[in-house]
Every structure is written in structure tokens, then in C-alpha cells.
Amino acid sequence: MTDPDLPPHSIDAEQATLGAMLISEYAALQICEILTAGDFYRPAHQLIFTAVNRVRTDLGGPDPVATAEILRADGDLERCGGAPYLHTLVATVAAPMSGPYHAHRVRGYAATRRLITAGHHIAQRGYEAAMGDDPIATVAGLTDTAIRDLEAVRDFELDDNTPTPTIEEFLAVHDEEYDWIVPHLLERGDRLILTGGEGTGKSTLFRQLALTIAAGCHPFGASPITPRRVLIIDCENSERHLRRRLRDLTDQAARIGYPIPASGLWIECRPEGMDLARDRDVSWLMQRIARIRPDVVTIGPLYRLVPRAINSDDEAAPILAALNLIRARGACVLLEAHAGHATTGQGGSRDLRPRGSSALMGWPEFGYGLRKTEPRLGADGAHHRRVELEPWRGDRDEREWPQVLEAGGRWPWMEPQSLAVNPYTARGAR
Known part of the structure; x- marks a missing residue:
């Protein structure tokens, strides 16, 4: 991060992360355990991250050319800088094994941005409550809301829509047959x-x-x-x-x-x-x-x-x-x-x-x-x-x-x- 007026981020770390994913399945597998698309600051990088993973699912590994084709088919290639930008991402990678290190940096900046945003919202609601008729009566509600805001930072893009099954639900699935x-x-x-x-x-x-x-x-x-x-x-x-x-x-x-x-x-x-x-x-x-x-x-x-x-x-x-x-x-x-x-x-x-x-x-x-x-x-x-x-x-x-x-x-x-x-x-x- 070089501009103090912008939210915390590192374009260099994002480029190094995506470059590693474009050339290394091993690095991509580790990076996907660290990051989600929403962790990237630059919207174009979010699109590229998603396209790379679509290619990995379809072809079993990364492929810059196929990634460019997917972005083109979705109408996003020019928004991402065109095919030359994908080559730029690959060129930034000194060693693909460093990709997970840069991914942790990207994740850290993303968490910091969300924490700052949550803090602003908490502060704004506090000021609004202080200007009301009975600020004391709103303390419990403000506290609960603030806790939920902070938990949302921790759980960002965590897939929590699937409930933990009970024993009855667990055994209701009959997939014990051997393959x-x-x-x-x-x-x-x-x-x-x-x-x-x-x-x-x-x-x-x-x-x-x-x-x-x-x-x-x-x-x-x-x-x-x-x-x-x-x-x-x-x-x-x-x-x-x-x-x-x-x-x-x-x-x-x-x-x-x-x-x-x-x-x-x-x-x-x-x-x-x-x-x-x-x-x-x-x-x-x-x-x-x-x-x-x-x-x-x-x-x-x-x-x-x-x-x-x-x-x-x-x-x-x-x-x-x-x-x-x-x-x-x-x-x-x-x-x-x-x-x-x-x-x-x-x-x-x-x-x-x-x-x-x-x-x-x-x-x-x-x-x-x-x-x-x-x-x-x-x-x-x-x-x-x-x-x-x-x-x-x-x-x-x-x-x-x-x-x-x-x-x-x-x-x-x-x-x-x-x-x-x-x-x-x-x-x-x-």
C-alpha cells in the first residue's frame, strides 16, 4: 500500500497471487484455501480469480489462454486489461511457491479494510444513538449490532448456509456403496x-x-x-x-x-x-x-x-x-x-x-x-x-x-x- 488516502491494499501482492495461480496448480490449490474473490481490492482481480478457478475445474489445472477465453466470453476481458494483462501477471511471478505468501498478504489487507468499514459503521450508529432521546436504552442493541458487524468481518464469504446435520439427517443419505x-x-x-x-x-x-x-x-x-x-x-x-x-x-x-x-x-x-x-x-x-x-x-x-x-x-x-x-x-x-x-x-x-x-x-x-x-x-x-x-x-x-x-x-x-x-x-x- 502506497497511498494513505486509499483503503489498505497491495496491488503487487494481488498480481503475484494471481500470476502464481495462472501457472501452478499446486499454488492455486493452496491459494484457494486462503482467499475468496471478494478479498481482492481491484475488481478486475476478482474477475480473474473467478475465471482461473473455472478453468481449473474444467481442465484440471490453470491455463492463461483458457482464462482469457472465459473472460472474453463473459464480456470481462477488456475490463481486466485484456490478454496482455494476464501475461503481465505471469511475468510478475519470480517463484510460484511464493503465491500462498502473497495470498496471506491479500487476505490480511482485505480483513483490515472490512474491519475499518465495520468500525466506521459502529461509530456512526453510536453518534446517531447519542443524538437520540434515550441513548442509554440503545446500549444493548448497539453492542449486539457491533458484535455482529465484527463477526461478519471474521466470517466474510464463509459458506454457512449448510446446517450441521443431525444423526437422522446424516444417515438418511445412502452412499455407502464402494466405488x-x-x-x-x-x-x-x-x-x-x-x-x-x-x-x-x-x-x-x-x-x-x-x-x-x-x-x-x-x-x-x-x-x-x-x-x-x-x-x-x-x-x-x-x-x-x-x-x-x-x-x-x-x-x-x-x-x-x-x-x-x-x-x-x-x-x-x-x-x-x-x-x-x-x-x-x-x-x-x-x-x-x-x-x-x-x-x-x-x-x-x-x-x-x-x-x-x-x-x-x-x-x-x-x-x-x-x-x-x-x-x-x-x-x-x-x-x-x-x-x-x-x-x-x-x-x-x-x-x-x-x-x-x-x-x-x-x-x-x-x-x-x-x-x-x-x-x-x-x-x-x-x-x-x-x-x-x-x-x-x-x-x-x-x-x-x-x-x-x-x-x-x-x-x-x-x-x-x-x-x-x-x-x-x-x-x-x-
Whole structure:
């Protein structure tokens, strides 16, 4: 604010806030938790804020060109300075991650303006009452009105029209049906972290989950399920390495009658890793989510999603916030992570919880780790590798994840009781 004769405001802060929203979905999500349109001092900025959010709802992320088109269609583009002004807003942004900081400044100025206005109204009513016949008789009413004015400053644009439901009203809504991605295994929006030591087969299991869900086959059996759109984001392996692994699984799926639909499985290889604490990488990720609209996203391993150790909740917060953006788009998020090195119990078994901040343990609905166990001698005379799927946190819902997995069946990992099923009679090879 530079002019003392004007109400408190900062055009620079408003421009920086809107510029961050125009280029970063991550920043926009945080800013919308801080501000409403009415917090902006300049009316044009209120219109731009509303248009940006309409674009985010329609396209899944910000887009300056689409924002200009919406403003033009509403007849507001010229009032907002035209398309060049949107480019000016973007140019003011030194770092999109600073957008929430500027949003707090905008909110602070807005609250101050409302407080000043409320104070003027309170003072005006006081003077008017003092000039009446009996000012003492109006004290209670003036006080109540003043309190309501101040509460209105606090609650500005707070949506308080929806009443808190009673137990009867709450249970009158029947929406308990599961929105299954894999019946009794994964529901839309679930978050899962799978851990394990080196060589336990967790990456193989991750690829198996992705491919079978895309193909329309239960991950641990041969029963058909509805094929889903799956996005694999591999931040460890090269394209060549991943292609070898997926080709074998894809060929096997076709052999047993589950060819993958052309648009069922999408692949992104980022062997250089990512940094989900950086706005640029979060924007890259959300652009793919908006374009592909996956039902399931497998991503990891965790240590490749940020180029530093995640030892505190503050360090974990931006990574988990970015992953929650995926979930907010209606997808299951399956995260691969390495287990900790510590040992537990008298036997000294490895701690299967993910390395790092305790926030990682509280984030998912389901947390499982693969633990090697003694191989089993099969009917073919070979020793079959076995792992236990061990929970390292309490499940938030009842699901039918297997307790033991064994190699040697139609898929790399199967439940032992499923190994006796002939893979070619389960659905019929094509």
C-alpha cells in the first residue's frame, strides 16, 4: 500500500497471487484455501480469480489462454486489461511457491479494510444513538449490532448456509456403496504405500498391479474386473529396462485372454527422478493427470520423488500434498518406498515402515511391506520364492489383500492357493 488516502491494499501482492495461480496448480490449490474473490481490492482481480478457478475445474489445472477465453466470453476481458494483462501477471511471478505468501498478504489487507468499514459503521450508529432521546436504552442493541458487524468481518464469504446435520439427517443419505477399482481390494481414491527391502520383488508387484488393472484382470487371480486407466510413473528405471519388464507381462496378459486396451496403460519414465517440493515438477505431474485422467497412478520409488532425505514432517508435507492432488482427481495412488534399515523384535527382523518422517506412516489408507520367507517346494520339484505381505499400519477399511505371495504362477506373484488353477482355462486364451 502506497497511498494513505486509499483503503489498505497491495496491488503487487494481488498480481503475484494471481500470476502464481495462472501457472501452478499446486499454488492455486493452496491459494484457494486462503482467499475468496471478494478479498481482492481491484475488481478486475476478482474477475480473474473467478475465471482461473473455472478453468481449473474444467481442465484440471490453470491455463492463461483458457482464462482469457472465459473472460472474453463473459464480456470481462477488456475490463481486466485484456490478454496482455494476464501475461503481465505471469511475468510478475519470480517463484510460484511464493503465491500462498502473497495470498496471506491479500487476505490480511482485505480483513483490515472490512474491519475499518465495520468500525466506521459502529461509530456512526453510536453518534446517531447519542443524538437520540434515550441513548442509554440503545446500549444493548448497539453492542449486539457491533458484535455482529465484527463477526461478519471474521466470517466474510464463509459458506454457512449448510446446517450441521443431525444423526437422522446424516444417515438418511445412502452412499455407502464402494466405488471399486478392484473389488474388495482398491476403492477409488485409496492411497497405498508398498515397501520392502532390495530384491524382495516390490517393483515387480507394482508393475503387476498396474498391468492387470489396466487389462481388466484381478491382480492375484484370473477373475475379470472392469479395465481401468492406469498411469505408471517410474522414477528409477530407464525406458529400455522398463520396456523389457512390461513386454513380458503384456504378452502374458494377452495369452490368458486379457489384452490391454490401447488407452488403458500409460507410461512415464523419469530415471533422473523428480522433486515434488518444486512447483515445476508438480505442474508437470498434474498436467499428465489432467490429460490422461487415470483411475490408478503407480509412482515411485519415494526416495526418487525428492532429492533429499525426508526426515521431518515439514519435509514430507509438500510431497504428500502433491500426491493428494492426484487423489483429489479421483485416482488411487500407489506409492513404492524402501523399507527402513532398523530391526525390530528379538529376531531382529527388518522394520518395513517407510524410511523418514512419521507423516509417511499416517498418510496412506493401507501400508504393506514385502518380507522374504522360506521358499516352498512345488509339485514341479522347484523351490518357489515366497514373501509375506505384512501390514505396517492398521488398515482404515476391510480389504482382501493376500497375506502370502508366491512366484511361479500366471503372474510373477500369486496367492499360493491360486497356483493350482490352469491359467488357460480361467477365462480362455485368445
